[in-house]
Amino acid sequence: MDKLKFLSGIDGIERKNLFSLIFDRIKKSEFSDSVSFTPFLTPADAILLEKKLSSAHFENYSSFGGYDGAERKIFAFGECGKDDFPLVKLKISTRDKSVFEHRDYLGSVLSLGIKREKIGDIMILSDFAVMFADADIADFLKLELKKIARANVKCEIFDGDFDFDGEREFDEVTKTVTSLRLDCVVSAFCSKSRAVSDALITEGRVFLNYECEKNLSKQVSNNDVLTVRGFGKGIILTDFPLTKKNKRRICVKYYV
Known part of the structure; x- marks a missing residue:
């Protein structure tokens, strides 16, 4: 796979830098016979990456965002099962079980200095929200994410019986x-x-x-x-x- 060809047609410095990073991680997985991961990719970047990988006839990859049908996904290069992806499922709740808009959750997280690429989908349910995040920042969020829209919240690893099936309202x-x-x-x-x-x-x-x-x-x-x-x-x-x-x-x- 040629890097110049891989990066051809990609506009914007930030996007080109992202795909340059992705190319380097693909090569790392090949040379070291290990698994490497991307950050959470937007749907547009995921579509473009799959086109690039297809044109290069590269098949040793998979993607996952925490549930089937996730919009923002992490790509893995090398053999990787879903349980091996470096992401966690967080439950964000209030004492009175109120919920907020998507932008309220995302805005509060980003205000903590966390990059958008570290956060996957945020699903707002009837009485709490589920956020998929990079495993590296899980402990930080549990400690520091205390308010959403001026309301006190609790952020914790979610390991209950809840199983989101990807159906949206x-x-x-x-x-x-x-x-x-x-x-x-x-x-x-x-x-x-x-x-x-x-x-x-x-x-x-x-x-x-x-x-x-x-x-x-x-x-x-x-x-x-x-x-x-x-x-x-x-x-x-x-x-x-x-x-x-x-x-x-x-x-x-x-x-x-």
Whole structure:
């Protein structure tokens, strides 16, 4: 595997540095006949890495994020079982069993000086949250993560009978758009004017299938994942007949 070819087509200094690190860990696992790991990767980086590995015909790898269907995953190079991945499952709870928004949990963790790559998915359940984290920071989080949104919380290793099966909850909303152009869909997604949606897109706040998309006329397809910073994330369903006025009907499955 050639490093220059592996890094070709990767834009941005941070992303190129990440993939350079990943390449070095792949080579380390090959030369030392040991297992090496990546940090938690975003869905976009995971997709790109799998494309790179496929084009290089590299098959000795696996990925896991703590449960089947996890969005943020760690990649392992070399023979590795799920129990060998360096991650832990943490339970974050309050005395009155209240829960908060995803950004509240993540913001409190990042405010402790922890890098985003150390944290995997955060699942918010009915009376507590489950956070997947790098094993190296588990003890630190148990000691230092004491508040979420000004509420006192307890952070502990979760080893109970709870078994998250990867099923997510969604709020499904049907909307009507003039076309499946990105600007039209974002306008409906955010319930804002086209002028607002255009600004969100050009400012780099819109992500289609986890990649920043600034093309206003980009066509949205069935099952595309749309994320708009400040407005949430959802799956766009488009396979519906036209309305009587020849408009497009879509269903937005907003992540809860």
